[in-house]
Amino acid sequence: MSVLVTGVGLALGELRDPRALREERGPGAVVEPAAILGHRGLLYKDRATQLALWAALDALDAAGLLDDRALNVSGERFAVVASSNFGNLDTVCRVAAQIAEEGTSAISPMGLPNASSNVVASSVSIRFGLRGPNLMLCNGATGGLDAVHVGSVLIRAGRADRALIIGVETRNEVVERVLGAAAADLLDGAVGLVLESAAAGRERQAEPVGALGPYAVDLDLERCLATVTDPDDIGLWLVPEGYNGPAPSSVETASRRDLSASFGRCSGALGVLQCATGLAWLAQDGAKRVVATAGGCGGDPVAALVLTATDVRGTRGERVLRPRSRRRERVGHAPHAPPAPAPPPGGLPGSTPRARRAGRRERSHVPRVLRDDACPSSAPARLGGQRSRLAPVPRERPP
């Protein structure tokens, strides 16, 4: 069963049009989520949740799934899979510090939802009425690509017809110190993707912007790429964050791009941002496939995911996934470009026995991942002794 991407949403400051992801520039000036979402309901949401809600709104809207910001399809089999590693880290650390200083009577009870890391995924489901499986992935550098794959698994396993994927990270004093990075080098943003089964897309005459290809996880970058790609079929290789090593043979001829050069370190949001970038690239360059890779530093595994252009046709060859006759009100960016021509027949790479064998080979060997000098620094941080420097969490009264 093929899984289509039918909407891309961005909460990346002033970068509002997904097509602009093709250009090598970053998010631009900060836009407050409340300016897009309205203030209602945001009062006690942490910043990662606010950014996620914005990206969700934008993605659902781009997919044509909203009427007046309300879902126009059933939410029963609509999954949410969010990825973030540091979304609620500041809440957790600041509340713990405040308790250590002043005791629990001093903390705001309104922080309770934010102490649970799944607040991002659950808040998205609540705002848009998405009652299918609701998952929060906190899975390190590969988390964004893993989240897209998990969404695909939920659809292919019959648990959902549609899945909204969100990748979000934010920056604050806690994240900066954990990663040992300056604020300017960290992403403050979110990206959303709407995945649909071909049948669900057909039912509502959706306009796909791409489709998911094979996915793999491996300790070795070259082997991971070889598992999901055929030689020379990749137009763009989105490299792991900060990777500046050589290109493995399967992506030797592809263009390459490190999104962290434009957006800073994206952590759990990277894979979703890579997918959005890859889709923009497919739409405008007419290439067949792009491959996104994440992880691989410090002995970590690498994840790889292929995205393909789509051209879904009916039995008589006519386009059955037509553009919607009535475009919905947009949140501020132009419609996606029409899908690129279809790649040649022959099925997706990685679904073949050869590719599956390649994925199974030599898993237990000594990791040969990324060269250390190809990775950003990741030395353990010491956050301690900072208690008294902390600004206290604002005390709010429950409404």
Next chain:
Amino acid sequence: MSVDLATAPPPCADVRRRAAVSIAGYGAVTSIGATTDETFEAMCAGHSGLALLRGFDRSRFRARHAYEIDDRPSPGSEEPGRATRWLIAAIEEAADDAGLTDISELPVVIGTGLRELRSAELSWTDGAALDAAQLDFRPALRRHFGTTRVYSFANACSASLYALALACDLLLLDEAPMAVVAGVDTITASMFGLLDRVQLVSPESLRPLERDSKGVLMGDGAAAAIVRRDDAGHGGRGRLRTVSVNADAFHVTAPASEGIAQAIRDAHAEARVRPQDIDLILLHGTGTRLNDKAETQAVAAVFGNAGGGPAMTALKSSVGHTSGASGLLSLIVALRAIEAGRIPPTLGLENPIDGASNFDIVRGEQRLADPRLAEVHAFGFGGVNAVAIVEGETR
């Protein structure tokens, strides 16, 4: 890629119904036992892990009690990485129980409410070293087991049953023949403190479905299982009939009985069982007014509450609310209860809340019984619900 839509299958709600999944082995670490056996026997004997707070500075909290695994190097001291340690211990026991010496090729799906956030807190307040990668458990599992493909879900208090659902889907889609599923949580100061802040009175113990319950208390714990495709029906420790997952889409902390009832009904439909086929329910039973009321209403809506329904029990009065570990821990105890013919009691339950007085809740002491089919509940913050149905191996 070209898809022939005329012959493409419809959204295949039927697919997972055909998956035969068995539990090949399991493991658990709780405040009352370092293994599944120890935990189960302690539960059946009516023991509880309830004790005065040992890791936190008691002067900072109103609540004085929790269900901790007190394996700190010295009394009153704190150390990072404890959740990771229990997770590894539970997975080791599960692998050993399944007769596996090498699990490096298996995908590992972890459900956790609070990850290693306690280590982050300790780093922030006390200056312990923290590597961002240790917040999830992948690096530690890779070092210990050589695993490559690890998914760490932070899905609040239903996390480990959600993890089980995803693991089953990986088996179903032939992404792996076997998988490791685990749940783990350690008590964070922030979550314990926020619960302390919002509860009107500090509970001295956790009393599921009890009219006089004062609220929830957290517990430390880990649980793990090896699941495998079992089309030949060998069973192992038991068979998983289904795990149903959904979301209330209602509130960030409060549950909704409709969403819970829907998850139960979905589980019954997927497992092709009727309410009267269920012999035993492992309730989520957190001791909070909101959860216990919503769960009671949902159970009554599906099973009725005129009496004569399935036996029920709730484990959190023995081990506390182990959050992300609780669902899988309940599932393992359900399989153990079926195998042993003994159902552990719900401690501290004297006067059930409205609507639950006709429920057949095992109280006081363990009950000798012969259940075959058990239903396991786990519900989490944000309205994330999971209901599993398992069939055990009787002696």
